[in-house]
Amino acid sequence: MYAFELVRPTTVADAVAALAEDGAQALGGGQTLIPTLKARLAMPEKLVCLGGISEMKGVRTEGGKVRIGGGTLHATVAREAASAYPALASLAERIGDPHVRNRGTIGGSLANNDPSACYPAAALASGATIVTNRREIAADDYFQGMFATALDEGEIITEVVFPIPQAAHYEKIRQPASRFPLVAVFVARFADGVRVAVTGASANGVFRWTEAERALSSSFSPSAVQGLAADPDGMIGDMHGTPEYRAHLVGVMTKRAVAAAG
Known part of the structure; x- marks a missing residue:
């Protein structure tokens, strides 16, 4: 140091x-x-x-939404969001290990936007709103590539607002050493359609699999995505898997997530 x-x-x-x-x-x-x-x-x-700012901590539910302070620990999300948004709580309780879950925060994860982080998938699939000290940013506008976000210099994530879907699930293959997802998919079904967000697969970070969204919005079942294939172009290729392997896993994880959510 x-x-x-x-x-x-x-x-x-x-x-x-x-x-x-x-x-x-x-x-x-x-x-x-x-x-x-x-x-x-x-x-x-x-x-x-930012750890001593009490106004940035806590989980509360109101108006069909879960509101989580940017400084809230992963362990707190896992515990306090469980009744209102089980899929989000399940995601939080599987992040890293106990040390990480009791030190890391949702705001820190979203601000860093690691291409293999878990929370970006939840935010994007849920159509969440990232609230800062200056403005509100829709998740679709917030994530802008590997480690890149819409945040300006000195801007702080004070709260993240998650609309509660009718059904949702987060499915991931965990890389044993880092516990980051090798590939993970968050599926959320709302009255107006389905959103599918993928993390751990693309070199550009979290993304929505729109082809699967269209199919699942018509029929929310694993068979709806049978035959669909994610594009391996731009996928991460490393010692853990080729781009083609990760593209294949996107489809597998999506089917599993839909089956669990349904």
Whole structure:
């Protein structure tokens, strides 16, 4: 590590002011940032810890939506969203290991937008709204590629609002070492149609599989996606699987998710 200043604001306003200073960077649960600092891949002069901001924590349900504070831990989501949105809670309880779930936050995960992170699939499939200290951003507009989002410099995710679907499920193949999904699919059925979001597969990060959405909106059953194939172009290829293998798994995971949701 190296020398830096650590600031612990207790309000969003104070955090925004601290982040406006040169060399400042937000610190959520630190599950990605701290290893990055240790490797000297980033060297901010000041870390603004968001962990002490109570207004950014908690889970509540109102008006057919689950509202989750940006600073809420994965473990809290798994526990407190279980009755209102079981698929979302199930996703949260399978993130990483107990250490990660009790340190990492939903806002930190969405702000980082790792191409193999779990929450981006839930947000995109649910048609969630990412609320910041400045505005509200629809999930369809928020995710913009690998580690890229619509967030501006100094913008903080204060809340994530998830519409509750009629049925949903998150299915993933977990990479044993990292516990990130090798490929995962979140399927959510609403009155006006089905949304299917895929993570862990594409080099550009989370995406919607629109072909499957059209088929499932007509018939919400695993057989509806039989014969459909995701395009391997742009899929991740590494020691764990080829682009063609990941494209195949997209179809497999989608069928499993639909069967479990149905």
